[in-house]
Amino acid sequence: xxxxxxxxxxxxxxxxxxxxxxxxxxxxxxxxxxFNSSKSLTKFEGFSxxxxxxxxxDSEIMEAVYVSLSxxxxxxxxxxxxxxITAIGLSKSxxxxxxxxxxxxxxxxxxxxxxxAIGLMILFSSMKIEKGYxxxxxxxxxxxxxxxxxxxxxxxxSLDPSIANAAMxxxxxxxxxxxxxxxxxxxEGIFAGVLLAFTMSFDDFVISYFVTGNGVKNISIIVYxxxxxxxxxxxxxSTIVIVVIMVTLVIVNVVPAINKKKxxxxxxxxxxxMNHI
Amino acid sequence: MKHYVKLVRPYLIWSVLMIVIPLILIVIYSVTxxxxxxxxxxxxxSNFKKFAEPIYLQVFMKSLxxxxxxxxxxxxxxxxxxxxxCKFSERAQSFMILLVTIPMWINTLLRTYAxxxxxxxxxxxxxxLTKLGLDPMTFMYTDFAVIVGMVSxxxxxxxxxxxxxxxxxxxSLIEAAHDLGANNVQTFFKVTFKLSLPGVVNGxxxxxxxxxxxxxxxxxxxGGQYMLIGNLIETQFISVGNWNFGSAISMILAVVILxxxxxxxxxxxxxxxxx
Numbered sequence: 361x362x363x364x365x366x367x368x369x370x371x372x373x374x375x376x377x378x379x380x381x382x383x384x385x386x387x388x389x390x391x392x393x394x395f396n397s398s399k400s401l402t403k404f405e406g407f408s409x410x411x412x413x414x415x416x417x418d419s420e421i422m423e424a425v426y427v428s429l430s431x432x433x434x435x436x437x438x439x440x441x442x443x444x445i446t447a448i449g450l451s452k453s454x455x456x457x458x459x460x461x462x463x464x465x466x467x468x469x470x471x472x473x474x475x476x477a478i479g480l481m482i483l484f485s486s487m488k489i490e491k492g493y494x495x496x497x498x499x500x501x502x503x504x505x506x507x508x509x510x511x512x513x514x515x516x517x518s519l520d521p522s523i524a525n526a527a528m529x530x531x532x533x534x535x536x537x538x539x540x541x542x543x544x545x546x547x548e549g550i551f552a553g554v555l556l557a558f559t560m561s562f563d564d565f566v567i568s569y570f571v572t573g574n575g576v577k578n579i580s581i582i583v584y585x586x587x588x589x590x591x592x593x594x595x596x597x598s599t600i601v602i603v604v605i606m607v608t609l610v611i612v613n614v615v616p617a618i619n620k621k622k623x624x625x626x627x628x629x630x631x632x633x634m635n636h637i
Numbered sequence: 638m639k640h641y642v643k644l645v646r647p648y649l650i651w652s653v654l655m656i657v658i659p660l661i662l663i664v665i666y667s668v669t670x671x672x673x674x675x676x677x678x679x680x681x682x683s684n685f686k687k688f689a690e691p692i693y694l695q696v697f698m699k700s701l702x703x704x705x706x707x708x709x710x711x712x713x714x715x716x717x718x719x720x721x722x723c724k725f726s727e728r729a730q731s732f733m734i735l736l737v738t739i740p741m742w743i744n745t746l747l748r749t750y751a752x753x754x755x756x757x758x759x760x761x762x763x764x765x766l767t768k769l770g771l772d773p774m775t776f777m778y779t780d781f782a783v784i785v786g787m788v789s790x791x792x793x794x795x796x797x798x799x800x801x802x803x804x805x806x807x808x809s810l811i812e813a814a815h816d817l818g819a820n821n822v823q824t825f826f827k828v829t830f831k832l833s834l835p836g837v838v839n840g841x842x843x844x845x846x847x848x849x850x851x852x853x854x855x856x857x858x859x860g861g862q863y864m865l866i867g868n869l870i871e872t873q874f875i876s877v878g879n880w881n882f883g884s885a886i887s888m889i890l891a892v893v894i895l896x897x898x899x900x901x902x903x904x905x906x907x908x909x910x911x912x
Contacts, residue, residue: 372721376733379718382789383740386751389761393754401754402761442648449644461645464652467660472850472894474867475887478874479659482666482884502655505648524640534640563744565853570874583746587753587857598747605742613735 387602394595401590411596421582421597427493428578432562435500439557442501443508444550448542450509451516462513465506476503477570484571491573499571500561507560508553515549516542555612559605666884684885693869697889700865703780704849707787711844714788715795716837722796723803734800741793749857752786753777756858778860786854791847795840802836803829838905846894866890 393401397408415421450458468476480499481491489495519542527537543550565580572581579601586594667685669678687693722733740748755761756776763773776782806829814824852867859865866886873883 369724372724376718376721379714379792380736382714383737383792385755386748386789387740387743389755390747390751402757402759402764442651445644446648449641449646449648452641453645457645457649461649461652464656467656470846470894470898472846472867472890474850474852474870475663475891476659478870478880478883478887479663480655481874482662482880483655483659486662498655502651505651509648528640538641559742563742565744565746580744580746583744583750584853587746587750594747594750598744598750601747602743606739609735609739609742 390595390598391602393592394599396592396595399590399592401592401595411592415593415596415600418593420577421579421593424577424579424582425597427496427576428562428580431493431497431500431568431578432558434497435504435561436554436557439501439504439508440550440554443505443553443557444512444543444546446505447509447512447516447546447549448538450513451519451521465509468503468506469510473503473564473566474570477567480567481570491571492576495571495573496568496576496578499567500564503564503567504557504561507556508550511553511556512546512549515546519545555608559608562601563605663884663887666881667888668885670881684882685889687882688885688889693886696864696869697866700849700867701893703783703787703855703865704845706784707791707848708841708844710784710788711792711795712837712841715792715840716799716833718792719796719800719803719836722800730804734797737793737796737800740790741797745790745851746853746857748790749786749854752782752789753857756782756785777858778863780859782858783855783863786858787848787851790854791844794843794847798839798843799833799836802833806832835905838901842898842901845897849893850890 392404394411395407395409396404397406397410446461450461453461477499480495480502484491484495484498523545524534524537524542527541528534532540563580564578565584568578569581569584572578577585579597583594583597665678668680668682670681670683671678688697718737722730722737725733753760757763758773758775758777760776762776766773776785810828810832811824814828819827849865850867852865852871855863855865855868856871866889870883870886870890873879873886877883
């Protein structure tokens with residue numbers, strides 16, 4: 361009986377391993393071949409950093425890295441502020457207004473990227489805004505903010521509404537009550553929103569591709585243009601992007617777990633102290 | 638307490654401008670002719686009629702077909718994966734779920750580009766086949782390549798919601814089913830699967846939405862001639878420049894997805910109760 365159980369666990373492990381292989385094969389291949397000493401994408405002919413050297417000396421790619429990073433940072437900052445104040449305001453709004461905003465907010469989340477993209481493309485051209493960096497930034501704010509709202513709003517809703525009132529009764533201005541009482545209590549939701557907004561923006565291809573112009577390109581657009589011919593520089597660039605995202609995700613997932621542990625320890629210690637008293 | 642009500646105003650204006658108006662513009666473009674500027678427009682349904690031509694209908698059917706196949710494979714592999722992950726200790730589970738999540742955050746484009754070198758004629762798969770003494774095969778620019786790319790890309794979107802539903806199931810229900818004489822198969826279909834339906838519904842909606850609207854994967858793995866709805870929209874806007882027809886196709890795509898979501902929601906016991 362026990363043996364059968366062992367076999368089953370082994371089978372489950374094998375299946376899971378195969379699925380992970382399928383999910384990670386493209387990532388592994390990209391990383392391995394970024395260190396290849398030849399142009400081949402199929403035969404590994406020796407370790408070299410030549411593609412990384414080429415990457416850093418390619419001014420077009422470096423420009424794209426700058427565009428991706430700066431758009432992601434700005435879009436994250438603006439959409440986090442906009443999304444957070446909206447979520448706080450929503451919790452106090454009348455039911456009708458709340459429903460209208462929540463429903464509008466769900467449109468970009470439920471709509472395929474390509475539909476959002478062409479909508480914005482038509483909007484910018486009918487408003488006669490020249491396509492380029494600004495349109496890309498505006499579009500990124502537009503698709504990031506809904507995700508910030510959906511991650512902050514539940515936290516705001518779970519707050520006790522009398523807390524802000526209590527702060528104001530005690531002499532805080534509404535602004536102080538907001539920054540000193542409400543924001544600290546919803547910071548987990550805001551943090552989740554920041555992470556979502558940054559990765560969504562940094563990773564975006566479809567929307568950027570439709571709304572950009574005048575030679576402004578982010579990393580994804582450069583990669584898309586380079587896929588037409590074999591170019592291992594893409595692998596080097598991808599590897600850096602992948603490592604950055606993986607490290608961020610691991611930190612985000614591991615740090616709270618460690619903190620929790622620390623807190624538990626601290627609580628246990630405090631409890632013990634209290635018992636002594 | 639009405640202090641913070643005003644805080645929604647900036648977003649109200651912003652969302653009307655950046656979300657509602659673009660949608661209205663798409664609708665206007667789809668039912669008019671008169672070029673890409675809205676100067677002298679005329680109402681027409683010819684953009685939709687054009688879509689009924691056999692070449693476009695074929696593209697539409699092909700998109701649905703590839704979408705459904707992708708969803709089926711994602712469901713099959715994804716359900717089993719989520720189910721097996723649930724059998725491990727809590728710690729191992731959260732680690733494995735993190736591993737499932739990571740690829741979701743890495744750009745589709747980068748991963749699809751890697752599949753090109755894996756599946757190409759002298760790619761890694763064919764190198765292994767030749768070493769095993771088998772004949773190399775052509776994978777690139779086939780439906781197979783497109784489906785492999787899509788399943789690999791969208792699988793996490795199926796696994797995560799199903800895992801969430803499965804991990805919420807109260808274990809005592811399964812024990813109760815066994816106590817009442819149900820065997821493993823009966824317990825799975827009558828208890829476990831039914832309770833995991835909300836996750837299944839969400840997973841199917843997500844993967845269907847992604848697979849019918851993508852244009853990157855078919856373009857890179859299916860080749861320049863390979864056309865799905867997403868590619869058709871892209872060419873209308875980027876190379877052909879017929880925004881009216883492009884908008885009409887986008888409307889059709891949005892409606893198809895809306896119908897699919899409505900059908901799926903009906904199957905979700907949780908949502909049905911809310912209505």
